[in-house]
Amino acid sequence: MFRRNRLAALLLAVLVTLAPAWAGAQQADPLTGPQILERVKGDSALSTQQGMAQVRLTTVNPRGEERPNEMRIFVKDSGDATEQLLEYVAPADVAGTKLYTRTPEKGDPDILLWLPALGRERRVAAADRGKNFMNTDFTYDEITSFSQFTEHYTAERLPDAEWDGRPAYVLKLTPKAQDSPYAYLRMYVWKDEFVPLRIDFHNLDGVLWKQLLNSNFQQNADGNWEARHIEMVNVLGKTKTVIDLIATSRTDVPANFVRELRR
Numbered sequence: 001m002f003r004r005n006r007l008a009a010l011l012l013a014v015l016v017t018l019a020p021a022w023a024g025a026q027q028a029d030p031l032t033g034p035q036i037l038e039r040v041k042g043d044s045a046l047s048t049q050q051g052m053a054q055v056r057l058t059t060v061n062p063r064g065e066e067r068p069n070e071m072r073i074f075v076k077d078s079g080d081a082t083e084q085l086l087e088y089v090a091p092a093d094v095a096g097t098k099l100y101t102r103t104p105e106k107g108d109p110d111i112l113l114w115l116p117a118l119g120r121e122r123r124v125a126a127a128d129r130g131k132n133f134m135n136t137d138f139t140y141d142e143i144t145s146f147s148q149f150t151e152h153y154t155a156e157r158l159p160d161a162e163w164d165g166r167p168a169y170v171l172k173l174t175p176k177a178q179d180s181p182y183a184y185l186r187m188y189v190w191k192d193e194f195v196p197l198r199i200d201f202h203n204l205d206g207v208l209w210k211q212l213l214n215s216n217f218q219q220n221a222d223g224n225w226e227a228r229h230i231e232m233v234n235v236l237g238k239t240k241t242v243i244d245l246i247a248t249s250r251t252d253v254p255a256n257f258v259r260e261l262r263r
Contacts, residue, residue: 033155036169039194040149040187041224050076051250059136060240069094074253074260080104084144085257088134097134100261101144106151111140114261121261130181137210137232137241139181152176153185160191163198164215167191182209193225203236210234221250 057069070090076083086099096116103109111124129140136143149155153173161170173185186200199212214227230243254260 029160031157031169033157033171034150036157036171036189036194037150037153037155037173037187040189040196041194050253051248052252053248054246056244056246057136058242058244060242062238074257076253076257078102083257085254085260086143094134098261099133099140099144100257102257103144109141109144111144112258112261137234137237137239142212142232149173149187152180158186161188163188166197168197190225195225195227208235210236220248 051074053073053075055071055073057071059067059069061067068091069088072087072089074083074085074087081102081104084099084101084103088094088097096114098114098121100112100114100121101109108126111129112121113124114121124140131139133140133143153175156172156174158170158172161168167190168188169191171187171189173187175182175184181203183202183204183206185202187196188198189195190197195214195217196212197214200208201210201212203209211231211233213231213233214229215231216227216229217225218228220226226245228245230245232241232243234240
């Protein structure tokens with residue numbers, strides 16, 4: 001009897017000792033990969049809020065030579081879709097070039113490119129959306145919308161990590177489309193804000209091809225954090241496209257993006 005009581009007391013002591021660790025395990029972050037991806041914020045690589053943004057886009061060639069461009073980006077929620085209008089302001093040889101995108105909540109986006117020399121817009125075909133936009137390291141899909149990850153990728157949660165001093169969820173994103181240029185993406189998501197910190201793009205051989213790096217995070221008028229410095233680095237091609245957010249406005253937004261495209 002004495003031995004049984006002693007054994008019970010010992011077992012109780014062990015359970016009390018392990019209780020904090022067990023409770024911590026029970027309270028561990030339960031989010032799955034798809035749930036994290038659903039909460040990722042940011043419709044565009046260029047702007048995460050509705051309104052207007054003035055940006056400086058600089059392309060860097062393999063020799064390190066830089067070409068700066070000035071542009072404006074307008075973003076708004078039209079109810080059943082997100083609309084984006086990008087306009088080159090300088091230099092003179094590209095000024096007036098515009099890119100309009102309407103991305104519905106479900107389904108493929110509609111992308112129109114306006115070239116001043118043609119005096120009209122042309123629709124960017126689905127087969128061309130994986131091509132680079134205006135000699136940048138962004139494809140048309142990447143420059144226009146980051147809001148359809150859940151539709152185009154399956155997400156697997158990997159062990160958490162840290163990036164640029166911030167705790168991050170790490171996701172492996174596998175494209176659903178068989179014609180994707182990528183085998184998979186690895187996305188680092190800021191735990192506190194559900195904003196992408198870094199995305200690694202791996203080619204069909206599984207080799208790291210490009211990296212999207214977001215930094216200089218600041219809060220916008222809504223209190224949401226957004227990257228003011230964005231780099232798309234082509235690791236294999238040794239080129240880079242750098243985007244710096246100069247200024248934003250919540251009011252200077254055209255009423256009709258398509259009409260503005262054709263002006």
